[in-house]
Amino acid sequence: xxxxxxxxxxxxxxxxxxxxxxxxxxxxxFLVAYVFIKGIPHISWELLxxxxxxxxxxxxxxxxxxxxxxxxxxxxxxxxxLGVGAAIYLTEYAKNKRLVGMIEYAAETLSGIPSIIYGLxxxxxxxxxLSFKTSLLSGSLTLVIMNLPTVMRTTQESLKTxxxxxxDGAFGLGAGKWRVIRTVVLPxxxxxxxxGCILSIGRILGESAALLFTAGFAHALNGIFxxxxxxxxxxxxxxYVYAKEQGEFGVAFAIAAILMILTLLxxxxxxxxxxxxxxxxxL
Amino acid sequence: xxDIMTAKDLNLWYDQTQALKNVNITIPEKSITAFIGPxxxxxxxxxxxxxxxxxxxxxxxxxxxxxxNGQNIYDSSVDVNELRREIGMVFQKPNPFPxxxxxxxxxxxxxxxIKSKVKLDEIVEQSLRDAAIWDEVKxxxxxxxxxxxxxxxxxxxxxxxxxxxxxxxxxxxPTSALDPISTSRIEELAIELKKSYTIVIVTHNMQQAVRISxxxxxxxxxxxxxxxxxxKLFSQPVDKRTEDYITGRFG
Ligand SMILES: Nc1ncnc2c1ncn2[C@@H]1O[C@H](COP(=O)(O)OP(=O)(O)O)[C@@H](O)[C@H]1O
Ligand SMILES: [Mg+2]
Numbered sequence: 001x002x003x004x005x006x007x008x009x010x011x012x013x014x015x016x017x018x019x020x021x022x023x024x025x026x027x028x029x030f031l032v033a034y035v036f037i038k039g040i041p042h043i044s045w046e047l048l049x050x051x052x053x054x055x056x057x058x059x060x061x062x063x064x065x066x067x068x069x070x071x072x073x074x075x076x077x078x079x080x081x082l083g084v085g086a087a088i089y090l091t092e093y094a095k096n097k098r099l100v101g102m103i104e105y106a107a108e109t110l111s112g113i114p115s116i117i118y119g120l121x122x123x124x125x126x127x128x129x130l131s132f133k134t135s136l137l138s139g140s141l142t143l144v145i146m147n148l149p150t151v152m153r154t155t156q157e158s159l160k161t162x163x164x165x166x167x168d169g170a171f172g173l174g175a176g177k178w179r180v181i182r183t184v185v186l187p188x189x190x191x192x193x194x195x196g197c198i199l200s201i202g203r204i205l206g207e208s209a210a211l212l213f214t215a216g217f218a219h220a221l222n223g224i225f226x227x228x229x230x231x232x233x234x235x236x237x238x239x240y241v242y243a244k245e246q247g248e249f250g251v252a253f254a255i256a257a258i259l260m261i262l263t264l265l266x267x268x269x270x271x272x273x274x275x276x277x278x279x280x281x282x283l
Numbered sequence: 284x285x286d287i288m289t290a291k292d293l294n295l296w297y298d299q300t301q302a303l304k305n306v307n308i309t310i311p312e313k314s315i316t317a318f319i320g321p322x323x324x325x326x327x328x329x330x331x332x333x334x335x336x337x338x339x340x341x342x343x344x345x346x347x348x349x350x351x352n353g354q355n356i357y358d359s360s361v362d363v364n365e366l367r368r369e370i371g372m373v374f375q376k377p378n379p380f381p382x383x384x385x386x387x388x389x390x391x392x393x394x395x396x397i398k399s400k401v402k403l404d405e406i407v408e409q410s411l412r413d414a415a416i417w418d419e420v421k422x423x424x425x426x427x428x429x430x431x432x433x434x435x436x437x438x439x440x441x442x443x444x445x446x447x448x449x450x451x452x453x454x455x456x457p458t459s460a461l462d463p464i465s466t467s468r469i470e471e472l473a474i475e476l477k478k479s480y481t482i483v484i485v486t487h488n489m490q491q492a493v494r495i496s497x498x499x500x501x502x503x504x505x506x507x508x509x510x511x512x513x514x515k516l517f518s519q520p521v522d523k524r525t526e527d528y529i530t531g532r533f534g
Pocket of ligand 1: 297302320321322323324325326327328329340342
């Protein structure tokens with residue numbers, strides 16, 4: 001028999017659990033609903049397909065959408081080869097395990113640094129020292145540094161999950177190290193790498209502080225190469241500008257809703273990718 | 284029968300721990316040599332020194348010689364990849380790659396530069412036939428190898444090893460993870476294969492050693508205690524420890 005006191009205690013704990021779960025769920029639902037209700041009515045084809053015009057006074061976010069796309073592409077182009085390459089080197093080749101441990105620790109610490117600090121350093125290094133000016137390129141390179149540790153670490157972790165027996169099998173047939181990595185190790189951890197990259201895209205989409213410093217606020221409509229060398233606002237930065245400096249809350253909420261939908265899609269595709277590969281593996 | 288491999292005063296350490304002590308052995312060509320002994324006493328370790336799979340473990344230090352066709356395989360001039368092509372390995376747990384059956388078999392030949400589809404088709408079929416599994420898989424060569432049963436997977440691994448045309452096949456307890464029927468198929472296969480290959484097999488199963496091997500080596504605590512013709516070793520062991528082991532007094 002449980003004592004009365006104990007019963008009350010258990011009941012109290014249960015109630016507290018239900019309340020906190022309920023509170024969290026309500027908050028999330030409220031936030032999403034609030035943004036969607038305020039934002040979706042303002043999303044129109046015109047908003048998505050034009051650039052802002054001072055003459056007509058209308059606002060379009062096409063340049064910001066494109067800028068975001070350019071930033072994502074440019075960042076991935078640098079961060080994937082660098083991150084995956086570094087991961088392969090550290091896990092498969094590096095001999096000095098202490099140094100590897102230190103680099104892994106540093107990478108983990110780096111990914112915890114507030115992004116505004118990356119922005120500050122990126123501005124000094126890329127915009128000024130390397131004279132890339134305030135541009136999407138400077139912004140992208142800053143994001144490369146920000147995302148490098150994560151891409152590297154997720155790749156490393158998935159490299160480590162490849163069973164040793166696969167490597168043994170390949171080495172036992174007389175395959176050299178690089179061939180073993182390329183034909184046996186990498187293919188069996190592709191899903192980890194892809195998932196890491198998708199999650200990186202999510203972070204790039206959501207980043208604003210680092211870009212405020214490095215990529216600027218312009219809403220000019222550019223092609224990718226022109227765009228990368230000129231300043232431009234990403235969707236997140238545009239959201240900040242429209243809300244804070246122009247008081248255009250309708251547009252800001254529209255952008256917010258778009259960003260939330262994109263984030264949702266990205267997380268969904270990450271799940272789908274890992275599910276797809278898990279199924280393929282089960283075979 | 285001429286000798287194909289010889290180990291001379293072979294010592295091996297994992298860090299500070301000595302796992303092999305002054306092993307001397309001579310392995311005759313086109314025969315089956317069995318390594319027996321209680322587990323943890325260096326059979327696998329010794330087997331892996333024969334094709335330098337121990338190179339993959341950074342803590343391993345080796346002293347002594349292993350000669351293959353008269354050449355010390357630990358010589359710096361030896362091409363390890365070529366050595367492992369000639370001295371293939373089958374592992375304790377079947378380890379097919381997560382690819383199709385065809386690609387598993389073609390992996391080795393492709394590694395060694397064979398690109399022609401016709402040639403690869405031929406090698407794949409021949410290797411699968413030699414490993415006595417062709418009839419079971421010929422209609423599903425494009426299917427993932429991980430979908431096969433354990434026994435099939437192990438024969439696939441044997442076929443994969445045969446596909447690079449090795450001279451020697453090292454097998455580390457190849458049947459320990461298999462059921463009795465799969466086990467006897469692999470034993471039959473080993474006896475068939477010794478017509479063309481030299482086989483060295485580690486086994487914890489003494490009946491298996493008696494059934495298939497020509498010579499048997501008994502390992503204890505990293506030492507080779509006794510080595511000789513299987514029949515003789517099991518009927519008139521010279522060393523007391525061998526006798527104790529084969530009569531089941533320990534291990
Ligand atoms: N990678 C390794 N690192 C350190 N010690 C090892 C390693 N592999 C095996 N050993 C040790 O070497 C000894 C012999 O092991 P092994 O050759 O696997 O024995 P067996 O195959 O006869 O069971 C054991 O004591 C084992 O713990
Ligand atoms: Mg063993």
